[in-house]
Amino acid sequence: MTESAHAPETDGTVSRPQPDVPGDATLHRSLGTWRLILLVIAAAAPMAAVIGIVPTAFALGNGAAVPLTFVAVTLVLGLFAVGYSAMSRRVVSTGAFYSYVVQGLGGIPGLGAACVAVFSYTVFVAGALGYFAYFCQAAVAGLTGWNGSWIWFAAGGWLLIAVLGHRRIDLSTRVIAVLLTAEFAILAVLVISVVAHLGRGAFPGEAFSLHAATSGAPGIAVMLAFTCFIGFESAALYSEEAHDPRRSVSRVTYGSVAVIGGFYVLTSWVTVGAVGSDRIARVAAQNSGSLYFDLTTRYLAPWVTDVMAVFLATSLFATTLSIHNVAARYFFALGRQGCLPAAVGRAHTGHGSPHVGSAIVSTVTAAIVLACIASGVAPLVGLGTVAVGLGTVGIIALQCLASIAVVGYFRRIGERATWSTVAAPLLAGLGLCGAVVLAVSRFELLSGTGSALTNSLPGLTLVVFVIGGGYAVWLRSRRPQLYLRMTELMTTDPST
Numbered sequence: 001m002t003e004s005a006h007a008p009e010t011d012g013t014v015s016r017p018q019p020d021v022p023g024d025a026t027l028h029r030s031l032g033t034w035r036l037i038l039l040v041i042a043a044a045a046p047m048a049a050v051i052g053i054v055p056t057a058f059a060l061g062n063g064a065a066v067p068l069t070f071v072a073v074t075l076v077l078g079l080f081a082v083g084y085s086a087m088s089r090r091v092v093s094t095g096a097f098y099s100y101v102v103q104g105l106g107g108i109p110g111l112g113a114a115c116v117a118v119f120s121y122t123v124f125v126a127g128a129l130g131y132f133a134y135f136c137q138a139a140v141a142g143l144t145g146w147n148g149s150w151i152w153f154a155a156g157g158w159l160l161i162a163v164l165g166h167r168r169i170d171l172s173t174r175v176i177a178v179l180l181t182a183e184f185a186i187l188a189v190l191v192i193s194v195v196a197h198l199g200r201g202a203f204p205g206e207a208f209s210l211h212a213a214t215s216g217a218p219g220i221a222v223m224l225a226f227t228c229f230i231g232f233e234s235a236a237l238y239s240e241e242a243h244d245p246r247r248s249v250s251r252v253t254y255g256s257v258a259v260i261g262g263f264y265v266l267t268s269w270v271t272v273g274a275v276g277s278d279r280i281a282r283v284a285a286q287n288s289g290s291l292y293f294d295l296t297t298r299y300l301a302p303w304v305t306d307v308m309a310v311f312l313a314t315s316l317f318a319t320t321l322s323i324h325n326v327a328a329r330y331f332f333a334l335g336r337q338g339c340l341p342a343a344v345g346r347a348h349t350g351h352g353s354p355h356v357g358s359a360i361v362s363t364v365t366a367a368i369v370l371a372c373i374a375s376g377v378a379p380l381v382g383l384g385t386v387a388v389g390l391g392t393v394g395i396i397a398l399q400c401l402a403s404i405a406v407v408g409y410f411r412r413i414g415e416r417a418t419w420s421t422v423a424a425p426l427l428a429g430l431g432l433c434g435a436v437v438l439a440v441s442r443f444e445l446l447s448g449t450g451s452a453l454t455n456s457l458p459g460l461t462l463v464v465f466v467i468g469g470g471y472a473v474w475l476r477s478r479r480p481q482l483y484l485r486m487t488e489l490m491t492t493d494p495s496t
């Protein structure tokens with residue numbers, strides 16, 4: 001059985017075998033464009049990224065030029081969106097990265113990508129839950145004086161996410177809509193207040209100068225900027241639940257890159273103006289964790305700072321919920337195409353949700369958190385930083401692989417090479433490949449620890465990829481019909 005055995009026809013569609021899955025294998029279509037945008041933006045955690053990552057980029061990266069760095073990274077991801085959107089109009093599947101890599105590069109790297117996706121997103125959920133528990137504990141302690149264990153906050157967040165993940169996706173979007181509006185609102189008020197106080201001085205031209213861009217460590221700033229966008233690529237995961245997937249996935253991907261990128265550029269630029277171009281790197285290094293809380297107290301009021309602490313916790317909850325939903329859909333996709341037990345690929349008859357996949361993610365997340373509790377690992381610099389950093393490496397690697405797959409797919413179906421099918425995805429792939437190299441080589445900045453053992457963990461991503469690819473090789477040799485079904489099942493819209 002050769003890789004070309006499941007090549008698409010020239011119109012980009014594939015004959016889809018019927019899945020041998022008991023029950024309903026179709027997710028409920030309940031997502032319009034705006035709901036999709038909410039899910040995608042929430043996954044990127046804009047407020048948490050601004051408060052937690054941007055100050056580190058100021059301190060360890062290229063200082064005042066961080067806004068320009070965000071412009072550059074937004075452009076790279078915009079190029080990624082070009083090819084990703086072109087692919088989404090041809091391949092409608094909850095398998096997203098997996099389906100794209102299968103269609104563009106074949107079943108062996110495709111199953112490798114599937115394993116990396118399941119591993120990376122699930123680990124990311126556990127890390128994000130650690131972040132949520134830590135900052136929720138801090139917010140409650142600041143408001144009430146009660147300094148309860150982070151374990152209780154982790155347990156409460158885990159339980160609520162498990163319930164929401166089990167139910168129909170539009171319930172999650174309602175919760176996320178409220179939380180996302182709150183986090184954008186408070187940072188928007190801060191930006192407006194700084195501009196009102198400083199006028200044009202809030203937008204220093206030095207932030208976009210060549211001298212600033214090449215100062216310090218631009219590579220570190222680029223790596224950290226890429227981590228701020230993790231989750232924006234998740235629109236394709238919901239394509240089977242979208243009302244008009246062939247249009248909405250493209251619109252949401254472009255819109256999310258523009259909104260998230262513009263938000264980061266504006267916020268970081270105003271921050272440089274508020275602190276001073278010549279002082280931002282030094283001040284951020286001295287007050288990395290409290291930079292935005294200090295600015296809020298200075299330009300707004302102390303009570304607003306307390307509110308910001310609460311919204312930071314809710315932002316992390318929205319992120320954890322969004323990535324949980326992403327991971328659940330990867331499990332669902334793998335169950336539906338035969339890589340996992342068939343029950344995993346069964347949608348809930350009432351909610352139309354991937355409830356079994358959601359339960360698996362909840363179970364694995366609980367196991368990771370409990371293991372960290374038993375071994376005394378801290379929720380922030382430990383569970384949070386290491387797990388989120390490890391997940392980030394895998395997700396950026398998947399983005400890079402997907403960009404290459406776009407080129408391979410359109411070449412295989414014989415479509416004429418264009419900007420959207422060759423040039424843009426190749427340029428995006430180069431940029432994303434560089435981001436992967438930076439993330440792996442400077443993993444200590446993501447993990448927050450100098451432990452050699454911890455900082456070797458990104459190697460697990462390659463191990464997982466090889467295991468998935470090896471399983472595909474075994475299937476192609478020993479069970480060719482199942483291999484063919486696995487590599488075709490998620491390549492077209494189930495409704496067609």
